[in-house]
Amino acid sequence: MKVWFYLPLVHSSLLDNPRCYEFATKVRNVLKDKRGWSNHGYAFVELRSKDDARLVSNNDIMLLKLVPPSIMYDAYPQFKDEQLSVANVAAHTVDFNSDRWFGDIGNKSGLPLFDYQTYLVNHEVGHILGKGHLNPSNSLPSVPTPVMIQQTKGIGDFMPNPWPTDLDSK
Numbered sequence: 001m002k003v004w005f006y007l008p009l010v011h012s013s014l015l016d017n018p019r020c021y022e023f024a025t026k027v028r029n030v031l032k033d034k035r036g037w038s039n040h041g042y043a044f045v046e047l048r049s050k051d052d053a054r055l056v057s058n059n060d061i062m063l064l065k066l067v068p069p070s071i072m073y074d075a076y077p078q079f080k081d082e083q084l085s086v087a088n089v090a091a092h093t094v095d096f097n098s099d100r101w102f103g104d105i106g107n108k109s110g111l112p113l114f115d116y117q118t119y120l121v122n123h124e125v126g127h128i129l130g131k132g133h134l135n136p137s138n139s140l141p142s143v144p145t146p147v148m149i150q151q152t153k154g155i156g157d158f159m160p161n162p163w164p165t166d167l168d169s170k
């Protein structure tokens with residue numbers, strides 16, 4: 001079983017927004033949930049600070065950051081048009097677009113916001129685990145949507161679902 005350490009971070013410019021307070025809790029709950037990647041051969045240990053991170057090999061750490069789009073697309077201008085979150089796989093870093101996270105921008109996942117946030121964590125962490133996008137051509141209402149589909153853009157005829165499926169494990 002591969003063990004990953006993760007550090008949830010909220011950009012300083014968001015700290016006066018009460019909606020950001022639950023970001024770390026949400027990330028923690030999704031990563032420890034038995035319906036998540038922990039059911040697919042991974043384990044996750046939370047780091048509490050950047051000081052903690054110094055004690056662990058950088059190869060085993062992922063940084064999960066909530067960032068306002070006005071700042072994150074300075075670093076990733078190629079993603080600005082679609083306003084998606086960005087997983088920098090080489091750097092083991094995810095920037096979550098805070099407007100998406102808060103539901104200020106709509107999405108086509110078919111999920112209520114609480115579950116859409118679950119999907120966002122599972123999808124972006126999936127990239128850091130080395131998983132790419134899935135584009136299955138035949139979607140069925142009886143089959144839960146894989147999380148490695150870009151659900152923000154739509155889920156075809158799949159059943160709305162925020163948790164990794166057998167299709168995501170491959």
Ligand SMILES: [Zn+2]
Nearest residue numbers: 123127133150
């Ligand atoms: Zn993606």
